[in-house]
Amino acid sequence: MRTQRQVVDYSLQKRAVLRELLAGRVGTYDVCDASPYLKNAARFHGEPTDRRCPICRSENLTLVHYIYGDELKQSAGQARTLAELPVLAMTLREFQVFVVEVCLGCDWNHLVEQYLLGRDGLPGDGDGAGGSEQDAAGAGNVGRRRREAQR
Numbered sequence: 001m002r003t004q005r006q007v008v009d010y011s012l013q014k015r016a017v018l019r020e021l022l023a024g025r026v027g028t029y030d031v032c033d034a035s036p037y038l039k040n041a042a043r044f045h046g047e048p049t050d051r052r053c054p055i056c057r058s059e060n061l062t063l064v065h066y067i068y069g070d071e072l073k074q075s076a077g078q079a080r081t082l083a084e085l086p087v088l089a090m091t092l093r094e095f096q097v098f099v100v101e102v103c104l105g106c107d108w109n110h111l112v113e114q115y116l117l118g119r120d121g122l123p124g125d126g127d128g129a130g131g132s133e134q135d136a137a138g139a140g141n142v143g144r145r146r147r148e149a150q151r
């Protein structure tokens with residue numbers, strides 16, 4: 001996504017958990033503890049993947065995108081489909097996205113990454129999509145300034 005920034009990748013932490021599990025230092029009960037809310041979010045707003053669950057290896061993982069931020073008001077903390085994110089990113093200045101992978105078979109779940117989305121991440125000041133009126137006005141100013149400079 002164009003406005004994606006400040007990405008934090010949690011794959012190292014995930015690998016550490018899987019290592020602990022393999023070594024028997026944590027049990028599957030400790031890591032396969034998806035709440036009913038998370039599983040519902042995965043069913044209704046989740047993004048299916050073709051990656052197998054690292055624990056049960058019988059189901060594919062589902063990605064759930066949770067959104068947080070002051071501008072979201074009562075929607076903060078809700079799950080959104082991946083398709084809804086670009087629309088929000090064009091309407092809001094900034095919000096945080098947390099991506100969680102879930103297995104609906106064995107309840108494995110882990111934070112995958114987090115990042116910021118929103119118009120604040122667009123390059124430059126209004127030189128991208130949106131605010132075309134402002135762009136035109138800006139270009140006009142530059143033109144006027146150039147003409148004034150030539151006098």
Ligand SMILES: [Zn+2]
Pocket residue numbers: 053054055056057058059103104105106107108
């Ligand atoms: Zn699983």
